[in-house]
Amino acid sequence: MAHPLSFEAFSDALGSLYQGPLENVPWASFLNLLNHTLQSKYVTFILRPPSSHVDGLMVNTNGTSAEATASYNKHFYALDPFVDLPNRQVVCNTEFIPLAEWTASEFYKNFLEPVGVLHILGADIRTSDGAQCRIRISRGPEQPSFTQADKDLLALFVPHLERAVQLHIRLNRIESERNLYAGAVDQMAVGTIILDEEGKVLQTNQVAERLLQDKDGLKRVDDGLQVGNARDNQEFRRLVKQALLSQKSSNPSVVEALRVQRPSGRADLGIIVRSVPLSAWNEGKQCPAVAIFISDPEQQSSAPQEIVRALFDFTPAETQLAMLLANGLTLDEASEELGISRNTARAHLRSTFSKTGVTRQTMLVRLILRSVATLG
Template identity: 20%
Template structure:
């Protein structure tokens, strides 16, 4: 296509092109309309948007136009790394496309002798292209490839530059769609986790980074846990090692392994342990996500017996006439604490506690600590 013609067509259709581009980004990554418009405006044969790993040697997801499924599958499984431009493309600065005819050391006669051309591209009549890394994250690289047939001719320097003039918008659209996919995955995971267990929870991604706190966590006494810049740690080194291993295992399993769980009691001085359950959440396994892969998450559920004491404390005082100190002692008994442990924790006399316990028995009509514990635990916690 003559350079002036491409320039004119891009100018005339710029608003429609950008509308299609950002519409694709807002439509859960449905990039096909944008690729079709780029093919039409540049006089090309086909186009692909590839989501690769950071090393750019494995295609993880892709959007393609005018390449049939079987040919594309063969490209993904075998020919992607046989492409004569693949290695050199990884050495070129990201953020723009390069003409395969002008910007690579593999000249056209050499390309025609390659296995990539003769066993794959030739049958599709793909002779020329522009390609490049248009967006990058810590885990992924996104590459855009637009191809022409032999009859359509190569991409000139001016044409390549004109196509590159659109790339700042492509990068912003990709960034927007990535943020939206991440947000959607986080919200979906949080909703799924909340429906699985009615407990306070922390949501992690596969790297152990905290993605969400449930509001009920405000009721939890965090003794035994330590929050860090990278996530969370259990203060017990052995338990923390087990936690990290379980988190790594659960966030790397397939969706059919959702029954995997990890349970632990986190000890705390002078009070009952935290009961923790780590379970996987799998929004990233949704086959309807067409482009951006989302993290497999894990939810750490936390049951803190101390979090149930608030309303029970008031009920013990109003219903049975216990004093504030007596209500606290009754709940400590219900939590399974011994009088000696309570005395040591609160720096109080064991004789004072025994006197208070006798008063509690008189007011509640109980005569044993086990009966008192049963009474307290039957009171609604919320």
């Protein structure tokens, strides 16, 4: 039988529940705490029930067999009779299904009995934004069945678990959108660096990280940034300071540009500095304050040839030529790279003009670089 929770213990449990969406394995701490409190064998939280179309997404307490989880996902979910419980209500398996019918079921004989489970306490949660979650607490045949006190204790957590799931969904949506946009910027070969309210590097994308590793006109120094020569760096620091002041005073976003020389003699970097507008309820440290966008003229377009070919209905040969031109080669250099004559290259070029409706090589290059192909 579960022991009543003190106010402090209940508060700690709620804290771990709401911390759940931020954990590497969501709700792992809360589930293990619940497992200990209810003196159960396993606790499983199913964030997404398995189906014939998709594997389930579930979190288990320590000691749960990975093989059992996999077999449930692949096969036994379809045999599970303890599903579709009344929304937000805590139910014991023997209230839902008679014990004799339960122990005679294929699900019990082939799945639960081999892992030493007889008693299950559960609740289903169906949220307003479409999530269908299940929490299942298991005990073995040598343990007592769940009591009303156990049910009441789990019922205390169910509404909080629903709210935490909604927070988890919202955070996941934001993270997915962020990753999508970050990936698009990477594909466009634009470096991005986010600075916090003290001007320290908070985040970089892949393109910016490569530029920082090269230390050619852009490098990290004591968590800050240093660019170009002394004059370039002085101007950069002024622009960052101005952007920070603009953000703190809630002025309209400041956008400034800077050209930075590289010690290697390679083409100058182009840098945009802009303040990041604060949200209405923004508070706390290490928040995005300044965004740095960097363009490297020598960075080649990474547009996939298959996408360029599909967008413009080019032949494979026309696609190869167009991509080389987009990456800065002249027609003669491109024909040499492809191992074809200049006349053949010109014929391919005329064909691309006809298909795209442009009349000059520079217009073709601009069309490709400004198309959605770079996001592929």
